[in-house]
Amino acid sequence: MYMQDYKLWTQQQTNTAGCNKLGLAGLSITTMDDYTSGSDSDYTKYWIDWFLGTKGNEYFCEVDEEYILDRFNLTGLNTEVQYYSQALDLITDNLDENLDDEMREIVEKSARHLYGLIHARFIITTHGLTKMLEKFKKCDFGRCPRVLCHNHPLLPVALSDVPYTKSVKLFCCRCEDIYNPKSSRHASIDGAYFGCSFPHMLFQVYPQLVPPKSTDRYIPRIFGFKLHDVAKQQRYQDMIREESHARIMAGIEGLPTTAAQGSSSGQQNNKNRVADGTPVATESGAMADVN
Numbered sequence: 263m264y265m266q267d268y269k270l271w272t273q274q275q276t277n278t279a280g281c282n283k284l285g286l287a288g289l290s291i292t293t294m295d296d297y298t299s300g301s302d303s304d305y306t307k308y309w310i311d312w313f314l315g316t317k318g319n320e321y322f323c324e325v326d327e328e329y330i331l332d333r334f335n336l337t338g339l340n341t342e343v344q345y346y347s348q349a350l351d352l353i354t355d356n357l358d359e360n361l362d363d364e365m366r367e368i369v370e371k372s373a374r375h376l377y378g379l380i381h382a383r384f385i386i387t388t389h390g391l392t393k394m395l396e397k398f399k400k401c402d403f404g405r406c407p408r409v410l411c412h413n414h415p416l417l418p419v420a421l422s423d424v425p426y427t428k429s430v431k432l433f434c435c436r437c438e439d440i441y442n443p444k445s446s447r448h449a450s451i452d453g454a455y456f457g458c459s460f461p462h463m464l465f466q467v468y469p470q471l472v473p474p475k476s477t478d479r480y481i482p483r484i485f486g487f488k489l490h491d492v493a494k495q496q497r498y499q500d501m502i503r504e505e506s507h508a509r510i511m512a513g514i515e516g517l518p519t520t521a522a523q524g525s526s527s528g529q530q531n532n533k534n535r536v537a538d539g540t541p542v543a544t545e546s547g548a549m550a551d552v553n
């Protein structure tokens with residue numbers, strides 16, 4: 263799909279150079295609407311322009327051409343990307359045009375993956391951080407949905423540096439928590455294209471951006487009375503109940519089949535099960551987290 267979009271776009275750019283906006287808008291190609299940048303003067307960064315202008319790619323910044331052309335920066339990526347050299351040629355607009363459609367689609371997919379992986383490396387360089395800082399200031403990554411963060415701008419972050427494992431999340435430096443992107447297009451971007459370290463690296467380099475610690479907290483109340491202590495007590499009671507229920511269930515399962523008299527040793531066993539056994543420990547652990 264992307265390949266065709268890009269191909270159509272390039273064809274239109276070539277065929278209708280200098281055509282008016284109406285002509286372009288009349289085309290029934292969704293990607294023409296998706297393309298937002300409108301810059302067609304710089305043909306040397308053609309593919310990157312297309313990529314950055316495509317809807318859903320707003321989190322990405324433009325990786326410097328010099329950075330891409332320095333092979334040292336791309337060390338190891340050849341083993342991670344299929345058709346690496348063709349993908350790199352496409353990114354740098356040097357791809358041989360004589361590829362069939364199927365092959366071109368594969369290369370196009372690889373190019374997007376390769377660009378993402380290069381992007382993750384680039385944004386933690388000095389220049390990359392500056393570019394992402396500008397996007398952060400423009401709130402290109404959205405704002406924290408937590409009310410007490412007062413619309414603080416977010417930054418993309420990964421939960422894993424390994425590609426194809428986790429999608430990108432958004433980090434708020436005010437509440438120091440992460441959120442899912444609102445748009446499904448953004449929510450499906452691979453986290454590895456930003457990396458786990460990026461936002462923290464940015465705040466290391468620009469510590470003045472870190473907001474002062476706030477003590478603002480939401481306090482649940484019913485008719486003006488704080489619920490906190492009562493809720494804590496209730497959660498504790500729930501936890502005890504669940505634990506004893508689990509102990510009883512474990513006791514039923516662990517009863518010796520020979521005699522009911524062995525109940526004391528059975529209980530001992532059960533105690534061990536409670537201490538070591540995963541089901542009970544998990545439940546109480548989960549409850550402890552809630553508290």
Ligand SMILES: [Zn+2]
Nearest residue numbers: 406411434437
């Ligand atoms: Zn926040």
